[in-house]
Amino acid sequence: MPRNPERDRWHREEKRQRIVDAAREIFTLRGVTATKMSDIAAAAGLSHGNVYNYFGSKEELLHTMVLQGQDVYSGLLSRMQNQPGSALEKLEWLIEQFLLSSNASTTYWIVLQAQATDVLSTEARNEITAIVHANREVIIAIIEEGQREGSIAQWDSTELATVFLTAYHNMALWPIRGFGQPQPSVTGLILKLLRPYPNQEGNGPLGRPG
Amino acid sequence: MPRNPERDRWHREEKRQRIVDAAREIFTLRGVTATKMSDIAAAAGLSHGNVYNYFGSKEELLHTMVLQGQDVYSGLLSRMQNQPGSALEKLEWLIEQFLLSSNASTTYWIVLQAQATDVLSTEARNEITAIVHANREVIIAIIEEGQREGSIAQWDSTELATVFLTAYHNMALWPIRGFGQPQPSVTGLILKLLRPYPNQEGNGPLGRPG
Amino acid sequence: MPRNPERDRWHREEKRQRIVDAAREIFTLRGVTATKMSDIAAAAGLSHGNVYNYFGSKEELLHTMVLQGQDVYSGLLSRMQNQPGSALEKLEWLIEQFLLSSNASTTYWIVLQAQATDVLSTEARNEITAIVHANREVIIAIIEEGQREGSIAQWDSTELATVFLTAYHNMALWPIRGFGQPQPSVTGLILKLLRPYPNQEGNGPLGRPG
Amino acid sequence: MPRNPERDRWHREEKRQRIVDAAREIFTLRGVTATKMSDIAAAAGLSHGNVYNYFGSKEELLHTMVLQGQDVYSGLLSRMQNQPGSALEKLEWLIEQFLLSSNASTTYWIVLQAQATDVLSTEARNEITAIVHANREVIIAIIEEGQREGSIAQWDSTELATVFLTAYHNMALWPIRGFGQPQPSVTGLILKLLRPYPNQEGNGPLGRPG
DNA sequence: CATGAATGAGGCTTCATTCAT
DNA sequence: TATGAATGAAGCCTCATTCAT
Numbered sequence: 001m002p003r004n005p006e007r008d009r010w011h012r013e014e015k016r017q018r019i020v021d022a023a024r025e026i027f028t029l030r031g032v033t034a035t036k037m038s039d040i041a042a043a044a045g046l047s048h049g050n051v052y053n054y055f056g057s058k059e060e061l062l063h064t065m066v067l068q069g070q071d072v073y074s075g076l077l078s079r080m081q082n083q084p085g086s087a088l089e090k091l092e093w094l095i096e097q098f099l100l101s102s103n104a105s106t107t108y109w110i111v112l113q114a115q116a117t118d119v120l121s122t123e124a125r126n127e128i129t130a131i132v133h134a135n136r137e138v139i140i141a142i143i144e145e146g147q148r149e150g151s152i153a154q155w156d157s158t159e160l161a162t163v164f165l166t167a168y169h170n171m172a173l174w175p176i177r178g179f180g181q182p183q184p185s186v187t188g189l190i191l192k193l194l195r196p197y198p199n200q201e202g203n204g205p206l207g208r209p210g
Numbered sequence: 211m212p213r214n215p216e217r218d219r220w221h222r223e224e225k226r227q228r229i230v231d232a233a234r235e236i237f238t239l240r241g242v243t244a245t246k247m248s249d250i251a252a253a254a255g256l257s258h259g260n261v262y263n264y265f266g267s268k269e270e271l272l273h274t275m276v277l278q279g280q281d282v283y284s285g286l287l288s289r290m291q292n293q294p295g296s297a298l299e300k301l302e303w304l305i306e307q308f309l310l311s312s313n314a315s316t317t318y319w320i321v322l323q324a325q326a327t328d329v330l331s332t333e334a335r336n337e338i339t340a341i342v343h344a345n346r347e348v349i350i351a352i353i354e355e356g357q358r359e360g361s362i363a364q365w366d367s368t369e370l371a372t373v374f375l376t377a378y379h380n381m382a383l384w385p386i387r388g389f390g391q392p393q394p395s396v397t398g399l400i401l402k403l404l405r406p407y408p409n410q411e412g413n414g415p416l417g418r419p420g
Numbered sequence: 421m422p423r424n425p426e427r428d429r430w431h432r433e434e435k436r437q438r439i440v441d442a443a444r445e446i447f448t449l450r451g452v453t454a455t456k457m458s459d460i461a462a463a464a465g466l467s468h469g470n471v472y473n474y475f476g477s478k479e480e481l482l483h484t485m486v487l488q489g490q491d492v493y494s495g496l497l498s499r500m501q502n503q504p505g506s507a508l509e510k511l512e513w514l515i516e517q518f519l520l521s522s523n524a525s526t527t528y529w530i531v532l533q534a535q536a537t538d539v540l541s542t543e544a545r546n547e548i549t550a551i552v553h554a555n556r557e558v559i560i561a562i563i564e565e566g567q568r569e570g571s572i573a574q575w576d577s578t579e580l581a582t583v584f585l586t587a588y589h590n591m592a593l594w595p596i597r598g599f600g601q602p603q604p605s606v607t608g609l610i611l612k613l614l615r616p617y618p619n620q621e622g623n624g625p626l627g628r629p630g
Numbered sequence: 631m632p633r634n635p636e637r638d639r640w641h642r643e644e645k646r647q648r649i650v651d652a653a654r655e656i657f658t659l660r661g662v663t664a665t666k667m668s669d670i671a672a673a674a675g676l677s678h679g680n681v682y683n684y685f686g687s688k689e690e691l692l693h694t695m696v697l698q699g700q701d702v703y704s705g706l707l708s709r710m711q712n713q714p715g716s717a718l719e720k721l722e723w724l725i726e727q728f729l730l731s732s733n734a735s736t737t738y739w740i741v742l743q744a745q746a747t748d749v750l751s752t753e754a755r756n757e758i759t760a761i762v763h764a765n766r767e768v769i770i771a772i773i774e775e776g777q778r779e780g781s782i783a784q785w786d787s788t789e790l791a792t793v794f795l796t797a798y799h800n801m802a803l804w805p806i807r808g809f810g811q812p813q814p815s816v817t818g819l820i821l822k823l824l825r826p827y828p829n830q831e832g833n834g835p836l837g838r839p840g
Numbered sequence: 841c842a843t844g845a846a847t848g849a850g851g852c853t854t855c856a857t858t859c860a861t
Numbered sequence: 862t863a864t865g866a867a868t869g870a871a872g873c874c875t876c877a878t879t880c881a882t
Contacts, residue, residue: 536661
């Protein structure tokens with residue numbers, strides 16, 4: 001006879017989140033496929049059977065976690081758009097936040113892993129890819145805005161966006177590859193991709209390449 | 211039928227290579243963990259039991275393949291060093307070759323996957339990471355050479371090398387992430403990371419960051 | 421609030437019965453093994469944990485239910501013996517009542533299922549089988565009575581009883597097998613098994629076969 | 631390098647059948663749900679993993695077995711139709727054969743169990759039920775033939791067929807219920823259901839009841 | 841008594857690896 | 862060597878049962 005259904009629901013959410021967090025950590029550390037449900041359960045401090053009271057399957061857990069990470073990242077993109085300053089400054093802010101949000105950056109690594117397994121169904125994978133795409137569109141739009149206002153170099157905006165986001169996303173992999181934690185100074189380097197040349201020569205393709 | 215031990219050895223090598231190639235293709239397509247030995251065997255055109263006459267285990271096969279890919283890449287780096295022209299031009303040549311060598315670029319993706327499984331032993335992983343490191347050293351050296359000769363911007367050479375190689379390695383992941391095949395035009399964009407600014411302002415840290 | 425132990429006990433019995441009834445329904449519908457304790461709890465309108473305040477285990481619940489069903493059936497047999505008329509008419513009455521008592525007829529199906537699981541212990545199964553036997557003895561006795569008085573055909577009474585009860589019990593399975601609900605007219609057909617032939621030829625073995 | 635693919639295929643069929651037979655025996659003995667795949671494997675004399683080289687799942691195994699049993703029974707029905715003599719004599723032949731074919735009779739029991747689990751999918755169950763129906767149609771047809779020729783009593787043919795087949799099918803359950811093996815003499819008793827009355831009185835409904 | 845979260849034994853299934861032929 | 866049947870360790874998931882509240 002639960003006296004406080006509201007608190008119960010809160011407890012439940014709490015524990016769900018604890019599981020997701022534990023899963024993210026272990027997934028990042030040992031890899032998605034190499035991680036057993038019981039590993040996650042142990043890390044979250046409950047029995048393996050109990051995990052299934054919160055997530056119906058390993059797939060569901062992974063899916064939830066990825067979507068959650070993508071949510072965080074999407075939120076970052078939204079807030080970026082409301083930042084003051086030039087498009088270039090907005091993107092600078094984005095990289096800095098991305099580096100700070102361990103959640104957002106580890107998600108990138110886990111998503112990559114998810115592509116390389118059959119843990120997720122094709123539909124789930126497609127859904128994730130669609131979000132990745134949508135997020136890139138935001139970057140493209142900001143870049144084009146910057147190109148109009150002159151804060152960003154003239155270059156095919158899709159290609160520029162792809163190289164740019166690829167570069168900063170990949171900082172999440174530096175530690176894994178043995179390159180150590182990226183330092184804040186990297187921001188300036190990556191922004192160099194975007195900075196306009198003092199003169200036009202050397203600028204690349206303006207239309208969509210290919 | 212006269213025995214020909216040399217030809218026999220050659221035959222054996224031939225088939226070993228066929229297996230490695232099949233494995234690389236399937237690993238890239240479906241993921242390392244999701245790929246069964248029997249998938250590889252089927253793709254290579256032999257029975258799954260027979261694979262074990264050529265490789266003692268899935269680990270050995272993966273390990274061999276990764277080392278082979280790293281060999282190819284190391285060879286690329288050597289040839290780069292002997293290219294004529296400035297350091298910048300050498301690195302331009304490198305990117306172009308990397309894009310052309312499907313072997314080298316898919317290896318990158320498979321190595322990443324290998325990190326996310328327990329298929330490989332810790333020692334094997336360490337060995338691979340060591341090679342990755344050594345290869346980065348080559349890039350660092352070239353970059354420093356370019357910085358001395360003025361073809362490459364002043365920036366902490368390790369950081370610059372890391373961002374640079376990260377950027378072009380990651381083009382191997384574009385198709386997987388749904389970004390399509392990178393076009394040759396990307397080369398120019400990535401080189402922009404390296405190009406010196408016309409004036410000094412805007413250059414980043416010169417010492418090793420951190 | 422004055423304690424009323426009697427009413428309390430009554431309440432308890434009430435709820436126990438509700439659980440048994442729910443269990444019988446779900447067991448019949450979905451099968452004994454495929455039915456989860458939580459299914460029963462839900463159907464009875466209480467939490468699954470609470471069921472264990474009334475029955476110590478799934479086995480106990482099933483056992484209780486079967487015995488109860490057999491009780492109902494035994495009661496039917498008793499009342500049959502007190503019916504007026506010939507032995508044949510008594511058995512006619514029995515079939516009709518059996519068809520009307522959903523409880524008695526579904527029990528038959530559940531007992532069969534119970535034989536096909538390890539939910540019940542061997543002892544429990546033996547106990548049930550013993551009751552089945554005892555009940556058949558009642559039929560045998562009635563049949564023999566009918567044979568003496570001439571209302572029932574001469575035939576080995578055990579075999580006759582077995583075929584007879586088998587036939588009417590099995591009407592409980594018609595719906596499950598896709599044969600629809602048996603109609604009242606079946607009674608006449610089944611009684612045909614018992615009816616004496618107008619002449620003696622065609623009568624079967626009189627001693628116990630075998 | 632298998633020298634004799636034909637013999638291999640034969641071996642394979644052989645073993646498949648051995649598994650099916652083992653499964654039938656254990657299913658009958660211990661019940662479908664209570665039987666573990668490893669029990670079947672042990673009974674068939676191979677490792678549990680190996681069973682999956684022949685049947686993809688417990689469901690597939692059960693389904694195959696049931697269909698096989700139904701095939702045997704359908705074959706029986708076909709041969710019955712070609713028997714010489716009256717319809718009544720054909721049905722007599724059928725019962726006798728049914729009693730002899732342990733395969734056909736145990737299948738009945740297993741099908742019943744299959745209805746009471748979720749081991750089989752709904753589609754599989756529907757398919758099985760459809761065959762059950764089709765087989766009843768054969769009995770109905772024979773009965774109607776017998777009614778035209780006068781060897782079988784006038785009664786609603788569907789109801790008569792249902793009671794009749796129910797009665798002889800259920801002999802498969804006698805041992806399970808503790809009634810012992812049915813003796814050949816039962817045949818005569820069951821046929822009594824079908825025999826025409828010397829006079830018309832006592833005949834039941836002629837149209838479809840209900 | 842009531843609730844539902846928690847536990848963990850146990851079954852199904854997969855797949856790397858071995859082995860008889 | 863080549864084949865593919867055979868093995869069995871190991872992971873995922875279910876669900877009867879317990880227990881804290």
